[in-house]
Amino acid sequence: MARILVIFASLNQVALLKRSLYRMGVYVEMQRTPHCLSATGCGFALRCEPSELTLLRMKCKELRIEPGGFFEETGQAEERHYRSLGSLEIDR
């Protein structure tokens, strides 16, 4: 079953988003960005259900956090595959 992975530069951004979503009753997982998606090294990511993608995009805009990208994740364990779902530009 497909999941959504949203990658970020910093764990601080991930922690802010996770706590913000948690207050809305939405639980998302925090994790390290997989090596294959980690262009600059040592990034962090949020994993959520596809149904939560819109909310997550909205929260990123509201909190003015620009993700490194949105990905659809399929497969399990070491056989995970990622398909880009684009990015999100935040007006500054």
Next chain:
Amino acid sequence: MIYLDNAATSWPKPPGVARAVSRALTHAVGNPGRTNHRLTMDAALLVQECRENLAQLFGIANPLRICFTANATEALNLAIKGIVSPGDHVICSSMEHNSVWRPLTALQKSGVAFSIAQANPAGVVDPASVERLIQPNTKLIVMLHASNVSGAIQPVAALGRLARDRGILMLLDAAQSAGSIPIDVQAMNIDLLAFPGHKGLLGPQGTGGLYVSEKVDLRPLKEGGTGSESNSPQQPSCYPDRLESGTLNLPGIAGLNQSVLCVLRRSVEAVARHEARITQRLLSGLARIDGVTVYGPALGVPRAPVVSFNIRAMDPVYVAAELERCADIACRPGWHCAGLAHRTLGTAETGTLRLSPGPFTRIAEISKALAAVAALARGDYKS
């Protein structure tokens, strides 16, 4: 002991602060941003919770614009040295702490100029005197919110408006006001806010922070590991990572989080009311003791819970020692790391004795302290 040295560091700490520090040490809390296990993630969430509580306290919209430092001095150095460049001009007041005066003096060697707005004899700065000092290259106004010597409170909202209208950045040193006097960075037009964690915020020593508004980009004081963008030789651009290299003081931040929660629950307004009542009681009592000279704003004028005085020509160091020996009172004599402020108040030669009540000081303790000062002034205490 009657503890009247809260301007140096607050004591006691609220219930739960020591427990939170201890828990951070005994439950193997991880290092945020460095790896992937649960303890690391829990630690990151704890740090974030503390940022959010601080943001709520200071009216900060984006908690990620708060970076942790070891104290207000580090925050002030980070702000000042991260903004000004050779050729820039800075304005401060004649009441500043050495943590502003010394960095500005040191920066003069690299071509940064600064002007000092003279405060009145009570220690309050007139915004018009600041305005007169503005030059075309003025980059920053840095001002302490409340004096650690006289307790004088500066007109921050007016200074913030002036800075905004003239396109100058405003840095507020909240060393003596954070947690004791309400602060709203948006309403007061504050671009940078430096605060300690261990004074009015009632947290552990070794904690503090700096708020940086989104219109400011600071040069970091230090570069290094942040747990982000690790393959790049450049410091990350995202906040707070940009300014937070190296492992954070997690036990301290855990304690600070708990203490800020306590401040939020009680409310800064309630703390301010309590401290104002206690401080005015102290001032009115001192005014009735022969030979005592009090410095700073007059009785009845709002001030931070900081009271400096001298007893005739007695050495403040002797007075402090006698108050501890005879009445078990903890206070601070001397120049309070603020030579500039003592020049303003006319106490550069002598220094002062400082009594600084806190949110847990009781009226009965103030009465005992006043009785001890009166006895000392009468010459009742003899070594």
